[in-house]
Amino acid sequence: MHDMDAPQVPAPGLRERTRRAVRAELMAEAWRLFAAQGFEATTVEEIAAAAGMSKRSFFRYFVSKEDLVLGNLEDVGREVAAALAERPADESAWQALRRAFDGLVAEIEADADRFRPLLTMLRSEPGLHASHVEKRQRWQTMLAPQLAARVPARAGGSQDRPDPRLAALAGAALTCFDVAQTAWLDDPATDLAALLDEVMTAISTLTP
Amino acid sequence: MHDMDAPQVPAPGLRERTRRAVRAELMAEAWRLFAAQGFEATTVEEIAAAAGMSKRSFFRYFVSKEDLVLGNLEDVGREVAAALAERPADESAWQALRRAFDGLVAEIEADADRFRPLLTMLRSEPGLHASHVEKRQRWQTMLAPQLAARVPARAGGSQDRPDPRLAALAGAALTCFDVAQTAWLDDPATDLAALLDEVMTAISTLTP
DNA sequence: CCAATAATGACACCCGGTGTCACAGTCTGC
DNA sequence: GCAGACTGTGACACCGGGTGTCATTATTGG
Numbered sequence: 001m002h003d004m005d006a007p008q009v010p011a012p013g014l015r016e017r018t019r020r021a022v023r024a025e026l027m028a029e030a031w032r033l034f035a036a037q038g039f040e041a042t043t044v045e046e047i048a049a050a051a052g053m054s055k056r057s058f059f060r061y062f063v064s065k066e067d068l069v070l071g072n073l074e075d076v077g078r079e080v081a082a083a084l085a086e087r088p089a090d091e092s093a094w095q096a097l098r099r100a101f102d103g104l105v106a107e108i109e110a111d112a113d114r115f116r117p118l119l120t121m122l123r124s125e126p127g128l129h130a131s132h133v134e135k136r137q138r139w140q141t142m143l144a145p146q147l148a149a150r151v152p153a154r155a156g157g158s159q160d161r162p163d164p165r166l167a168a169l170a171g172a173a174l175t176c177f178d179v180a181q182t183a184w185l186d187d188p189a190t191d192l193a194a195l196l197d198e199v200m201t202a203i204s205t206l207t208p
Numbered sequence: 209m210h211d212m213d214a215p216q217v218p219a220p221g222l223r224e225r226t227r228r229a230v231r232a233e234l235m236a237e238a239w240r241l242f243a244a245q246g247f248e249a250t251t252v253e254e255i256a257a258a259a260g261m262s263k264r265s266f267f268r269y270f271v272s273k274e275d276l277v278l279g280n281l282e283d284v285g286r287e288v289a290a291a292l293a294e295r296p297a298d299e300s301a302w303q304a305l306r307r308a309f310d311g312l313v314a315e316i317e318a319d320a321d322r323f324r325p326l327l328t329m330l331r332s333e334p335g336l337h338a339s340h341v342e343k344r345q346r347w348q349t350m351l352a353p354q355l356a357a358r359v360p361a362r363a364g365g366s367q368d369r370p371d372p373r374l375a376a377l378a379g380a381a382l383t384c385f386d387v388a389q390t391a392w393l394d395d396p397a398t399d400l401a402a403l404l405d406e407v408m409t410a411i412s413t414l415t416p
Numbered sequence: 417c418c419a420a421t422a423a424t425g426a427c428a429c430c431c432g433g434t435g436t437c438a439c440a441g442t443c444t445g446c
Numbered sequence: 447g448c449a450g451a452c453t454g455t456g457a458c459a460c461c462g463g464g465t466g467t468c469a470t471t472a473t474t475g476g
Contacts, residue, residue: 054456094415134338164391165410168384175379183372202373204415207302262425
């Protein structure tokens with residue numbers, strides 16, 4: 001394999017670099033406005049104007065106004081799924097799920113000052129909240145297949161369709177994460193990791 | 209307690225009756241159009257015209273186009289919460305949650321032919337799906353407080369804030385319901401109750 | 417029958433989002 | 447150096463969901 005022709009990952013290329021710069025500029029400007037007037041009250045035209053461009057061009061960088069806020073959530077989901085895939089094989093599904101969140105939890109707690117207003121906005125603005133919940137529910141479909149090896153085979157079910165128990169486990173873990181995150185937002189004293197531990201062990205001990 | 213002076217429930221009043229009739233008419237007309245062309249492809253103006261009224265009047269009966277589809281979900285959530293509250297006290301939280309779904313499960317299976325296209329549409333149309341997920345997540349806040357008596361007191365937590373473990377249990381049960389419902393849509397052969405049983409017992413047995 | 421009240425239609429408007437077109441820049445190969 | 451091809455951009459019109467307003471029309475109650 002030659003070098004010189006790597007398509008996207010190792011060669012950002014000037015095109016892609018400027019594109020990323022403009023996206024970052026738009027995000028920064030948008031965030032300033034959101035903090036000042038809220039998400040809904042800020043219009044796309046304002047954001048575009050603040051970054052010195054037309055509304056039409058804004059939509060060439062973000063597919064929607066919500067995408068500006070929630071776009072990177074897709075990658076975060078992939079990171080969690082990757083972390084789950086790399087957990088040792090002797091961990092149970094539930095343990096592995098708990099550990100798969102470690103990176104994200106650490107990241108959030110590391111600069112909580114940046115994440116707290118973001119997450120708070122995600123809960124307060126209705127449209128944003130809906131999209132957030134939906135996007136995060138799609139993590140479930142990324143995580144579920146990774147659990148197959150950690151769960152005994154299904155009793156009677158057909159093997160061709162995806163095992164709903166895996167989806168349920170992944171979904172329950174994500175619910176725990178969401179609940180812990182919410183409690184963490186409401187009570188700045190406690191730390192997120194402890195909350196997640198408490199909530200996930202509650203599921204394992206209180207479900208029979 | 210006298211009778212004769214119940215304010216709204218037993219005395220619909222002609223005003224409210226016609227209002228309900230118009231709402232029903234709009235829903236029927238809308239559903240016909242949705243089935244023919246899909247949710248997004250059907251415009252509010254079409255629905256209103258089909259029911260013989262202006263677009264403006266449509267929004268006097270439904271706060272949004274999505275509300276026409278998801279409006280009753282609010283009441284369904286209340287029904288589930290009521291069913292949960294009436295479960296015998298000796299049932300565990302998880303058992304009570306499972307049983308609280310019985311009414312809804314029976315209702316769905318009773319006329320599956322009506323629910324199947326509805327639920328399928330909720331999953332296929334993106335905007336609708338987002339609102340659905342969000343609305344159903346609000347069931348969590350209705351169910352969680354009912355579980356307090358079925359769960360041992362928290363270890364170190366403050367008593368003034370809501371117990372996140374309750375929200376996690378309710379949320380996990382709702383996730384199970386959602387997963388079972390999805391599997392039921394994909395595989396018309398199995399019955400919903402059995403799927404819900406399988407998935408909820410999977411959570412209780414596979415979480416350690 | 418008449419006055420207060422509610423429902424309606426018509427119209428203008430906002431905002432998120434898209435399609436289109438013409439124009440500028442840049443990057444190629446000749 | 448130049449003709450392209452490709453890309454990014456602004457301008458404009460347009461769509462559709464949703465709202466504010468106002469004048470007109472039922473309905474209701476006295």
